[in-house]
Amino acid sequence: MKLLPRLLTATLPLLAAGCAGRHTAPTFDLVLTHANVVDVETGRVRPNQTVAISEGQIRQVTASGPAPAARRTLDATGKYLIPGLWDMHVHFRGGDSLAAANRNLLPLYLAHGITTVRDAGGDLTPSIFAWRQQIRAGQLAGPTIYTSGPKIDGPKAFWAGSLEVETQAQIDKALDSLQRLKTDYVKIYESTISREAFLSTITAAEKRGMITTGHMPYTATLREASERGLDATEHLYYVFKACSSKEDSITQAVQRSLSTPKPLGLFAVLPAIYRTYDPATAARMYRTLAKNHTAVVPTLYIQKLLAELPETDHSRDSLLTYIDPKIQATYARRLAGARAQSAATRAFNKQLSAKFMSLVPALQQAGVTLLAGSDSGASNSYVYPGASLLGELELLVQAGLTPAQALQAATINGARFLKADHRAGTIRAGKDADLVLLDQNPLADIRNLRQINAVVTRGRVYTAPELRQMMRAVKH
Numbered sequence: 383m384k385l386l387p388r389l390l391t392a393t394l395p396l397l398a399a400g401c402a403g404r405h406t407a408p409t410f411d412l413v414l415t416h417a418n419v420v421d422v423e424t425g426r427v428r429p430n431q432t433v434a435i436s437e438g439q440i441r442q443v444t445a446s447g448p449a450p451a452a453r454r455t456l457d458a459t460g461k462y463l464i465p466g467l468w469d470m471h472v473h474f475r476g477g478d479s480l481a482a483a484n485r486n487l488l489p490l491y492l493a494h495g496i497t498t499v500r501d502a503g504g505d506l507t508p509s510i511f512a513w514r515q516q517i518r519a520g521q522l523a524g525p526t527i528y529t530s531g532p533k534i535d536g537p538k539a540f541w542a543g544s545l546e547v548e549t550q551a552q553i554d555k556a557l558d559s560l561q562r563l564k565t566d567y568v569k570i571y572e573s574t575i576s577r578e579a580f581l582s583t584i585t586a587a588e589k590r591g592m593i594t595t596g597h598m599p600y601t602a603t604l605r606e607a608s609e610r611g612l613d614a615t616e617h618l619y620y621v622f623k624a625c626s627s628k629e630d631s632i633t634q635a636v637q638r639s640l641s642t643p644k645p646l647g648l649f650a651v652l653p654a655i656y657r658t659y660d661p662a663t664a665a666r667m668y669r670t671l672a673k674n675h676t677a678v679v680p681t682l683y684i685q686k687l688l689a690e691l692p693e694t695d696h697s698r699d700s701l702l703t704y705i706d707p708k709i710q711a712t713y714a715r716r717l718a719g720a721r722a723q724s725a726a727t728r729a730f731n732k733q734l735s736a737k738f739m740s741l742v743p744a745l746q747q748a749g750v751t752l753l754a755g756s757d758s759g760a761s762n763s764y765v766y767p768g769a770s771l772l773g774e775l776e777l778l779v780q781a782g783l784t785p786a787q788a789l790q791a792a793t794i795n796g797a798r799f800l801k802a803d804h805r806a807g808t809i810r811a812g813k814d815a816d817l818v819l820l821d822q823n824p825l826a827d828i829r830n831l832r833q834i835n836a837v838v839t840r841g842r843v844y845t846a847p848e849l850r851q852m853m854r855a856v857k858h
Contacts, residue, residue: 409451410434416446417458422793425786435815438841462823466497466816468796469771471755475504483706487767488524493849494768497816497839498526503533503569505543531565536574570596577601584610600636614677618738625664626655668748677751683774684757689731691720701766704856713763743782754792785828815841
C-alpha cells in the first residue's frame, strides 16, 4: 500500500518534465523563412536564414529548417533582409501651424524602408514627443524618432525655437532645459553663435555626457571643436574648411570681419577655401576626426539638389504630391535665392558638389565614421522624406563607397552614434525587429534598396501593397 504513493512521487516530476518539454517551443508573432540576411558589419550575405520575432524583438536567427510555430509566416525565398534604415539628419519644424503637415510625412519614411530618423532640431519638440508615444503604442505609422529638441545658437538666431546663448550661465541653462526634456543629443547651430559660446557649449555638454553635433561658425576651426569632444559635424562645409592650407588665416579674416558692416559668412569664403584645398592638410584633419571619434554627416543629396535647383523644374515631381501645400510654401525662399544666382555662382556650386563627393572615400579610408542623412524637412526644397535618403546612399556609392559601406552609414553607424547599437542596427537575436525585405541584393547594386517587398517595424509587417496604400493616404 505504501508503494503507490512512492511511485506517484517518483513519476509526477517526470510527467511534469514531459509536459514542460511539450510546451517549451514558443509560438512567435512573426517568422521569416529562407531569407538572405545581409550582414551590414561584414558586407556578406547569410543565405537561407529563419528570423523569428516576438513582442517587437528578434528572438532567433538560425539556418532555415522546419519553420517554428508562428502567428504569421513570411516566405522570403530569394529575397534579401536588411536592418531598417536610419536617416541621420531630418527636420520637423515650422511651428504649430505646420505640426499636422509634419506628422503626415512620417509614413513616407517607412514606405522607403527608413525605420529610424534623427531630428536635427526645430520648433516642434512637444509634438515630436507626442508622436513618439503614439508610434510606440501603434497608434501612428512612423519611424522611431531621436531628437535634439531646440537648437542652441546665438542671439537673434535664424531658426525659430532656438535656445540663444552668449554666456556660460546661458549655456548651462540651455543644457539644463535639454536634459529636463530628455532630448537624445545637443544640436548647435552657427547662424549667430560666437566662437567662444560654440566651443564652450561643446565642452559643457561633453562634461555632462551629452552627445553633441553641429554646424560650426567659421570663426572657429573643426580641429578645435573635435578636440573639445564634438561628436559629429553636420554637412561637409566645415570639414572642407579644415582641408584648406590657409584655414588659420581664413578663420582670422572671418573673426576680424565681425567688427565691420559686412561680416564674412560661410558662402563668402568658400571660393578661397576651394582654391587653397590641400590633400596633405585634409589627410591630417581626417586622422584627427578619426582619433577623436568625430563623425561626419555628408548630406551629398541636398548639396547636389541645391546646386542644380536654378535649372531644375521640380513642379512635376511625382513625390511633390505627398507634400502638404503649407510645407511646399516653405520652399519659396530657397527657390527664389537659387533663381537669383549669377552664372558664376551656379558654376561654382556644381564644382563644390563634385569636390564634396571626392572627400567621402578619403574620410572612409581614414576611419572617420560616416552617417547617412538627407536633411529632409520644411524649408529644404524638394528633399522628399524617405526617397532622399535612398538618393543619399546612391551618391555615397557614386562617390566611391562600396554598397556595404553605404549601408553601414545608414544602419549600424547611426545606432552606434546614438548609443543604441545594443538593440538596433543589425539583424541579431535581442535586437529590435526593424527590418526591410528587398526583392534584390543591395550589396550588388545600392539602387536595389528601392525594390521593397515588405517593411517590419517594431515587429509589425507592412507589405508592399500596404506601403503603397500608406503613401496614397498621404497624397494631397
